[in-house]
Amino acid sequence: MDKRVLWKLSYGLYAIGVSDQGRACGCIVNTVMQVTSDSPAVTVCLNKNNYTTQLLQKTGVFTVSILSEKTNPETIGALGFASGRDTHKFMDVPFRLVEGLPVVEDAVCGGMLCRVTSITDVGTHLLFVGKVVDAFAGETDAPPMTYEYYHKVVKGSAPKNAPTYRGQEEQTAPSEEPVYVCGVCGYEHQGELPEDFKCPICRQPREVFRKK
Ligand SMILES: Cc1cc2nc3c(=O)[nH]c(=O)nc-3n(C[C@H](O)[C@H](O)[C@H](O)COP(=O)(O)O)c2cc1C
Structure with a gap:
């Protein structure tokens, strides 16, 4: 399938x-x-x-x-x-x-x-x-x-409880730049994270982000 x-x-x-x-x-x-x-x-x-x-x-x-x-x-x-x-x-x-x-x-x-x-x-x-x-x-x-629109423009993701959950690795296309993923909501940021960076979706600090 x-x-x-x-x-x-x-x-x-x-x-x-x-x-x-x-x-x-x-x-x-x-x-x-x-x-x-x-x-x-x-x-x-x-x-x-x-x-x-x-x-x-x-x-x-x-x-x-x-x-x-x-x-x-x-x-x-x-x-x-x-x-x-x-x-x-x-x-x-x-x-x-x-x-x-x-x-x-x-x-x-x-x-x-x-x-x-x-x-x-x-x-x-x-x-x-x-x-x-x-x-x-x-x-x-x-x-x-x-x-x-939420996925492509807002660049948000959905948690596992959403019936249409796809899995982290399937949500974005590969890119040259480093991609950092929010450990709370799954939001993906392309490029290095600025010092004062906060997740635009769930307001978590840069410390909760991990490199993809
Ligand atoms: C974009 C998006 C779509 C979602 N769609 C659903 C959905 O259709 N059904 C569902 O059960 N949860 C869905 N969720 C997940 C719930 O909103 C999430 O699990 C929430 O934390 C549940 O909170 P509660 O325990 O207070 O009910 C979705 C989340 C997002 C961000």
Whole structure:
């Protein structure tokens, strides 16, 4: 099987919002898809180890924030690599509450409030179907961020929990210059690292970078 064929599938980038007894929680996903239109429904595929998954199984309600090309990469860094079990991930992420659930307010294209109608076990992940009960326009006209844009322009990567994870070695083309990889989020920097360098995705210092 040529797994690279799967890389031709396209995705957007989203923040899923859930509530942990009133505390804002959630994570970054690329696996939101609209599946019906008459009574609109979406799916989202979440790793069983994610805290977001655990909370969503319990509460049955979630928000989707549609990230745009103008969304700060640090928002993706804050929500896409650490777990809400250990940290308050929304601490530095601008958001508002909709029915007690966080919706990101960082140049998003729009948001939705969804109620879970079914959950399918797909092995490492659970596939949630959510009925869209409300939808609201965002604050930007910028195009929605695609997974490809995130990889190619923002130069971000995805952790192992992402269903479309490819493995570090497969994410970038070979280059003449040295490449340094962030030990936390996998961001790759081409060329030597300046003294005061910080990861543009997750804000980690240069010390956490290793040469590829
Ligand atoms: C670009 C990107 C895409 C991701 N897509 C998914 C996804 O579709 N499903 C998923 O379960 N995790 C995905 N993740 C990983 C979760 O965001 C990550 O594991 C997060 O730390 C989970 O946090 P939690 O434990 O607070 O739920 C993605 C991360 C990134 C950066």
